[in-house]
Amino acid sequence: MAFICATGKHRRPSRMKRTTAQAAGIAALTTTGVIGSLAAPALAAETTAEQTGLLPVLAVDNPVAQQIDSVAEEIDAQAEAQKEAAERKAAEEAARQKAAEAAKKAREARERAAREAERKRLNTFVAPIAHSYVSxxxxxxxxxxSSGSHTGIDFHAASGTPVHAVGYGTVVEAGWGGAYGNQVVIRMNDGTYTQYGHLSSIAVSVGQHVEAGRQIGLSGATGNVTGPHLHFEARTSPEYGSDIDPVAYLRLHGVSL
Structure with missing residues (x-):
């Protein structure tokens, strides 16, 4: 009489089936290139697994372990290189921004200095004749x-004394001025006008820009005079009769007489 083994979930597969399954698994691992030399340790561990009920721990051959370590080291090296590159890039960007900020501050400082120099240039005033006095x-x-009173002030000056523009402006007249003799009239930067009369010679021409202290001629005794001196006027226009107090005008611009 033949015995038929009942099937059920508690029945263990035969040793042949287990061995066949393990061999198939090992073949699969070998085919995928993961671990080709694990078959023998797996088979050797079968008996122990059956006796203890624990899964076997497989030892990897040294060449495979070395390969895995090499790959891991390469990955770590790439990660470190990427990190260093990122840090270098961040440092370079920070240095670029710092340099750009420094350049911006330097440019702004130069612009401020240029504006200040221009402001000073346009607002600097001097006396028309150095080391003189109002006579x-x-x-x-x-x-x-002819008007019954003096429309300007006279500076004591011998013939040939240098006469200077009192401030920055543009020459609008340079030549003979009738009773004023040889004269120069300058339109100042603030829109007022200054006149220099009785000159013995003229050193500027119409349209020329002059700075404060620029020599525009030499004092003399041309025109309606009793002796050499400089006639100086401040005006609101280039026309006769628009005169304003020259002393107050010069003091307003920082010139003490």
Whole structure:
């Protein structure tokens, strides 16, 4: 009488089936290139697994372990290189931004210095004759003047004394001016006008820009005069009769007489 083994979930597969399955698994691992030399240790561990009920721990051959370590080291090296590259890039960007900021500050400082220098240039005033004094004051009365009073001030000066522009401006007249003799009229940067009369010679021409202290001629005794001196006027326009107090004008611009 033949015995038929009942099937069920508690029945263990035969040794042949287990061995066949393990061999198939090992073949699969070998085919995929993961671990080709694990078959023998797996078979050797079968008996132990059956006796203890524990899964066997497989030892990897040294060449495979070395290959795995090499790959891991290469991955770590690539990661470290990427990290260093990122850090270098960040440092370079920070240095670039710092340099750009420094360049911007330097440019702004130069621009401020240039603006300040230009402001100073346009607002610097000097006396028309250095180391002189006012010999005839503004609005002094007398028959010497057709209007009945002096429309400017006279600076004591011998013939040939250098005469300077009192501030920055543009020459609008340079030549003979009737009773004023040889004269120069300058339109100042603030829109006012200054006049320099009785010159013995003229050193500028119409349209020329002049700085404060620029020599524009030499004092003399041309025109309606009793002796050499410089006649200086401040005006609101280039026309006769628009005169303003020259002393107050110069003091307003920082020139003490």
């Amino acid at each position: 005839t004051g503004y609005r002094t009365g007398g028959s010497l003047w």
